[in-house]
Amino acid sequence: MNQKSESHQQVKQPRGARRRARTRDSLLVAARKVFAARGYHDATITEITEAAAVGVGTFYLHFRDKEAIFNTVLAEGLEAIRRQVGEEIAHEDNPSLPVVVRAIFHQVYAQRDIIRIERTGEGVAARSSGPGILMETFTRFLEQAADLSPFSEEEIPLLAALLEGLMDRAFHCWWDEQDEPGPDLMADRVLHVMKHGFPASLFEEPQKPFFAPSAL
Amino acid sequence: MNQKSESHQQVKQPRGARRRARTRDSLLVAARKVFAARGYHDATITEITEAAAVGVGTFYLHFRDKEAIFNTVLAEGLEAIRRQVGEEIAHEDNPSLPVVVRAIFHQVYAQRDIIRIERTGEGVAARSSGPGILMETFTRFLEQAADLSPFSEEEIPLLAALLEGLMDRAFHCWWDEQDEPGPDLMADRVLHVMKHGFPASLFEEPQKPFFAPSAL
Amino acid sequence: MNQKSESHQQVKQPRGARRRARTRDSLLVAARKVFAARGYHDATITEITEAAAVGVGTFYLHFRDKEAIFNTVLAEGLEAIRRQVGEEIAHEDNPSLPVVVRAIFHQVYAQRDIIRIERTGEGVAARSSGPGILMETFTRFLEQAADLSPFSEEEIPLLAALLEGLMDRAFHCWWDEQDEPGPDLMADRVLHVMKHGFPASLFEEPQKPFFAPSAL
Amino acid sequence: MNQKSESHQQVKQPRGARRRARTRDSLLVAARKVFAARGYHDATITEITEAAAVGVGTFYLHFRDKEAIFNTVLAEGLEAIRRQVGEEIAHEDNPSLPVVVRAIFHQVYAQRDIIRIERTGEGVAARSSGPGILMETFTRFLEQAADLSPFSEEEIPLLAALLEGLMDRAFHCWWDEQDEPGPDLMADRVLHVMKHGFPASLFEEPQKPFFAPSAL
DNA sequence: GATGAATGAGCATTCATTCAT
DNA sequence: CATGAATGAATGCTCATTCAT
Numbered sequence: 001m002n003q004k005s006e007s008h009q010q011v012k013q014p015r016g017a018r019r020r021a022r023t024r025d026s027l028l029v030a031a032r033k034v035f036a037a038r039g040y041h042d043a044t045i046t047e048i049t050e051a052a053a054v055g056v057g058t059f060y061l062h063f064r065d066k067e068a069i070f071n072t073v074l075a076e077g078l079e080a081i082r083r084q085v086g087e088e089i090a091h092e093d094n095p096s097l098p099v100v101v102r103a104i105f106h107q108v109y110a111q112r113d114i115i116r117i118e119r120t121g122e123g124v125a126a127r128s129s130g131p132g133i134l135m136e137t138f139t140r141f142l143e144q145a146a147d148l149s150p151f152s153e154e155e156i157p158l159l160a161a162l163l164e165g166l167m168d169r170a171f172h173c174w175w176d177e178q179d180e181p182g183p184d185l186m187a188d189r190v191l192h193v194m195k196h197g198f199p200a201s202l203f204e205e206p207q208k209p210f211f212a213p214s215a216l
Numbered sequence: 217m218n219q220k221s222e223s224h225q226q227v228k229q230p231r232g233a234r235r236r237a238r239t240r241d242s243l244l245v246a247a248r249k250v251f252a253a254r255g256y257h258d259a260t261i262t263e264i265t266e267a268a269a270v271g272v273g274t275f276y277l278h279f280r281d282k283e284a285i286f287n288t289v290l291a292e293g294l295e296a297i298r299r300q301v302g303e304e305i306a307h308e309d310n311p312s313l314p315v316v317v318r319a320i321f322h323q324v325y326a327q328r329d330i331i332r333i334e335r336t337g338e339g340v341a342a343r344s345s346g347p348g349i350l351m352e353t354f355t356r357f358l359e360q361a362a363d364l365s366p367f368s369e370e371e372i373p374l375l376a377a378l379l380e381g382l383m384d385r386a387f388h389c390w391w392d393e394q395d396e397p398g399p400d401l402m403a404d405r406v407l408h409v410m411k412h413g414f415p416a417s418l419f420e421e422p423q424k425p426f427f428a429p430s431a432l
Numbered sequence: 433m434n435q436k437s438e439s440h441q442q443v444k445q446p447r448g449a450r451r452r453a454r455t456r457d458s459l460l461v462a463a464r465k466v467f468a469a470r471g472y473h474d475a476t477i478t479e480i481t482e483a484a485a486v487g488v489g490t491f492y493l494h495f496r497d498k499e500a501i502f503n504t505v506l507a508e509g510l511e512a513i514r515r516q517v518g519e520e521i522a523h524e525d526n527p528s529l530p531v532v533v534r535a536i537f538h539q540v541y542a543q544r545d546i547i548r549i550e551r552t553g554e555g556v557a558a559r560s561s562g563p564g565i566l567m568e569t570f571t572r573f574l575e576q577a578a579d580l581s582p583f584s585e586e587e588i589p590l591l592a593a594l595l596e597g598l599m600d601r602a603f604h605c606w607w608d609e610q611d612e613p614g615p616d617l618m619a620d621r622v623l624h625v626m627k628h629g630f631p632a633s634l635f636e637e638p639q640k641p642f643f644a645p646s647a648l
Numbered sequence: 649m650n651q652k653s654e655s656h657q658q659v660k661q662p663r664g665a666r667r668r669a670r671t672r673d674s675l676l677v678a679a680r681k682v683f684a685a686r687g688y689h690d691a692t693i694t695e696i697t698e699a700a701a702v703g704v705g706t707f708y709l710h711f712r713d714k715e716a717i718f719n720t721v722l723a724e725g726l727e728a729i730r731r732q733v734g735e736e737i738a739h740e741d742n743p744s745l746p747v748v749v750r751a752i753f754h755q756v757y758a759q760r761d762i763i764r765i766e767r768t769g770e771g772v773a774a775r776s777s778g779p780g781i782l783m784e785t786f787t788r789f790l791e792q793a794a795d796l797s798p799f800s801e802e803e804i805p806l807l808a809a810l811l812e813g814l815m816d817r818a819f820h821c822w823w824d825e826q827d828e829p830g831p832d833l834m835a836d837r838v839l840h841v842m843k844h845g846f847p848a849s850l851f852e853e854p855q856k857p858f859f860a861p862s863a864l
Numbered sequence: 865g866a867t868g869a870a871t872g873a874g875c876a877t878t879c880a881t882t883c884a885t
Numbered sequence: 886c887a888t889g890a891a892t893g894a895a896t897g898c899t900c901a902t903t904c905a906t
Binding site for chain 2: 039041096097098119120122123141142145146147148150151158159161162163164165166167168169170172173181189190192193194195196197198199200201202203204205
């Protein structure tokens with residue numbers, strides 16, 4: 001796509017190239033389905049090739065191994081989310097964090113399976129997707145923020161991680177539990193917490209003492 | 217601790233029961249080590265039994281399979297954290313959320329490997345450890361809170377999940393990255409965010425427009 | 433029982449000897465039950481010792497291995513049948529073959545499980561039970577028979593085997609099918625066949641031709 | 649038979665289908681050899697695959713487990729006997745029982761190992777081979793017989809079983825003992841017994857009384 | 865003698881990967 | 886390019902047997 005599709009050669013070699021690309025896509029689509037259904041570890045190459053309706057050997061013509069296709073599924077899925085978030089906020093001159101967060105909620109909701117898949121791989125994904133979209137975004141905003149007090153600049157990674165943790169849990173409500181609340185309401189709630197923290201009365205002394213040992 | 221407290225209890229079950237218990241412990245200790253080092257999926261029974269210096273067959277005398285010992289390692293590890301948190305806050309008449317959170321940071325820090333292990337199992341753990349210690353604790357506090365506005369009572373599970381997400385990411389800083397910041401500083405930071413949210417200037421319009429597509 | 437129970441020593445050493453004998457009996461009874469229920473190959477030593485309510489180690493104090501107890505169960509079971517057949521025909525001065533056959537049907541019916549057990553072991557039983565009770569009996573009668581024509585004396589083993597096959601199948605009707613017909617009726621039927629063969633019309637041309645290929 | 653009859657059917661499924669079939673056959677041939685030599689229970693998958701000169705994994709490409717290949721070996725072996733008996737008697741318009749019995753003796757003799765193999769599996773064979781070829785054949789003849797007296801029609805299964813028992817023992821003379829007498833002589837003997845029963849003098853009073861207890 | 869915890873050889877089974885067609 | 890039969894290393898698990906108590 002980037003090496004061969006030069007100038008006027010583009011239309012000139014649909015020989016096997018188009019076929020090849022179609023096969024590859026079948027595999028990616030199938031893999032996404034299988035990984036979502038069975039998780040990285042329980043998925044087998046055979047399951048994927050069967051779902052893709054291609055021979056087992058064909059798999060290795062397109063991907064080095066299971067990890068490779070997993071990373072590709074993930075990378076392409078995340079890239080799609082990234083792109084669509086970009087499109088959603090494209091009309092804004094200067095998108096604020098709330099606007100971006102809201103867009104992310106929309107797009108992640110639309111592609112919930114990718115989040116689930118990411119989880120099942122845990123340490124597998126060669127962290128190839130970089131520091132993660134969320135970390136990246138939050139870091140950017142944090143770096144541009146006028147005043148971080150009472151936090152220091154060294155704490156930007158920590159703050160980004162905490163923001164990510166917040167959103168991550170919100171996403172989780174969607175993956176095997178219910179589809180509610182929808183992305184807009186969810187964004188409201190999370191943004192409120194991001195801005196103002198949790199309800200103040202949470203931090204006051206509990207009225208009624210509760211049994212310590214089982215308290216935790 | 218278990219060898220000396222027999223003074224007036226010696227009659228328990230002297231036979232091979234002690235030997236049996238010791239072997240079981242070896243296996244648990246070994247499994248914890250192996251799971252922490254290699255993750256749930258890559259760990260093998262043989263690795264565990266070798267680390268425990270017992271025969272393979274012995275494993276099956278004590279645990280049905282890998283999943284069983286994994287759940288036990290986790291359950292006992294989490295129970296230990298739970299207990300120690302309880303002890304740490306035992307002197308408080310009415311421990312407030314910040315006190316409890318601080319204690320949790322202390323104890324989780326002291327047993328960081330359990331957190332790492334928990335993650336590698338992902339969907340494996342038969343969620344036997346219930347709704348998780350953190351969820352439990354936060355839910356309790358949220359239910360006792362005088363005023364949750366602007367949140368409703370139905371949103372308690374969501375709020376608990378968000379609080380958990382915050383702490384979870386904090387724990388993560390410890391698991392393959394560095395051991396810094398220590399639990400006390402970490403607790404300060406996280407509690408600040410919990411109480412007041414993130415720095416306000418984060419939510420203002422960014423001064424300098426930034427390149428949209430790659431913005432995300 | 434036969435080596436130590438001499439004269440007045442018999443009562444003199446019930447120290448551990450009686451206990452030992454009782455344990456051994458528990459094992460034999462348990463093994464008979466387990467072999468009957470699960471067959472030789474699927475039975476495990478542990479199952480037997482649990483059924484006998486003794487420790488695993490105890491097993492090896494009494495029997496060398498699984499095969500040994502199997503052979504013992506079989507040998508003692510067959511010996512019991514043998515003995516009881518002997519008792520049943522003891523009052524006869526000169527028991528004829530029909531009388532003996534009838535007694536065998538009675539006693540085998542009473543201990544059907546032994547027949548089932550024998551089968552599950554197939555080649556295992558170190559053919560220790562000799563040529564089998566039936567072979568032995570039939571051979572004896574055949575050797576005493578005045579006239580074997582049209583068979584020769586060399587064919588006695590074959591004839592004995594055929595007689596055994598007849599009875600064996602009769603026994604089989606009892607083992608997982610029904611308990612009918614009872615031993616007396618069965619003896620009638622089998623003895624009739626032994627004496628006169630099968631109904632003559634069986635050997636005439638079949639009236640209606642039947643489809644050859646599927647005929648067999 | 650399968651390689652030459654392609655002349656006008658070559659289009660079937662040329663690819664690896666032939667290779668696959670050849671491998672499957674190797675496995676079946678090897679399994680037959682191994683089961684005959686070591687019995688069902690002592691045979692291992694590895695032995696079979698080594699004898700077939702294929703990898704272990706290949707086995708599972710063709711058969712679910714040991715039981716599956718055992719049943720296939722048996723079913724195909726019995727089917728072959730069935731077919732060849734059918735061919736042997738094909739020229740007869742109306743084969744009588746003696747003719748069929750004789751043919752069975754011929755064919756079973758030619759494939760003695762199948763009988764041995766069947767025995768070693770005992771309860772394993774999912775009785776998939778139906779009620780057995782012999783039972784089937786005898787039942788058919790018995791149902792066509794004009795006169796069964798003194799037996800009733802309800803006793804047909806018993807009679808079939810007894811006939812089977814007779815032949816079964818005859819087959820047995822061949823399986824670990826000697827190859828004598830050959831199938832023709834054997835058929836003579838067995839058919840004689842079927843028609844006329846055993847020598848009459850067997851049922852007369854024994855001249856010499858014999859020692860009762862050990863008599864059996 | 866009795867016990868049962870421990871042992872480990874041995875077997876079944878899976879699945880990523882290769883390669884001849 | 887595509888195929889899918891073949892491969893075998895790797896792993897889980899069982900169970901007869903031993904031996905310290």
